[in-house]
Amino acid sequence: MASLVTFNEILPQARKDGRAVGAFNVANLETVLSVFRAAEHEKSPIIIQVYQRLFNDERAELIAAMTARLVARSDIPVALHLDHGTSVEQIRKAIDIGYTSVMIDGSQLSFADNIALTSEAVKVAHQAGVTIEAEIGHVPFGDGEIELSTAAEAVEFVEKTGVDALAISIGTAHGFYKKEPVLDIERAAEIGRRVAIPLVLHGGTGVPENQLKKAIGCGVAKINIATELQNMFLRGVAQELDKNGDKFKPLDLYFKPVEEKIIEFVSGKIRAFSEGGC
């Protein structure tokens, strides 16, 4: 019976091969199933990730049970990841309920405090055999200020914390962009030359594919997609509602065409991330 994998089984190899693994934020049964089916369809490793807010009730745990069940009868390497973990306590909870990877987000703390929090979280994760991602600089949510990462900080941070994957800030933001983002590829290349672990790009929604490919060539081995996928789900449901008018249609049949769209979208992203060039 196959089981969930950690980042170490998928990301270092991806970085070596010059490709990235897609990390998709799920929030319900339909999005988990669609992301998983896309990975199976493409025969590709995948990261299913759950935003920290969903750990406030049973959702994160139920998604873990569902993902583990799907993986048990598949040979696709799947990592289940806590996205934007806020505390060591939350990381413990994620590990307890079956997550194989976690993120600790100290990106809004001072550099020294980020190192201290991340080091503590790394100890807890590694003791449990779970991999861990952290972030330096800051990839903002919405209209917040982008704080770019530097190569010197990246080197020091990785050395001092022992983190397994590093999210860097090179011009992306979370959510939809008002104008097309321009990634700082030179910065990414310098970080990639000096840091050997897999790099992570948050805010992948709306970044042109040619820029993503360049980032992959610089060592980005995990690309997060949340906004675009979740928006597609909601718009899909709205379209179905419009189409069907007052006629009743059972919920599972309503979701079916929406799931098809998500499978196609995720499959396309998996293929797009399969090669890069700095």
Ligand SMILES: [Zn+2]
């Ligand atoms: Zn993020």
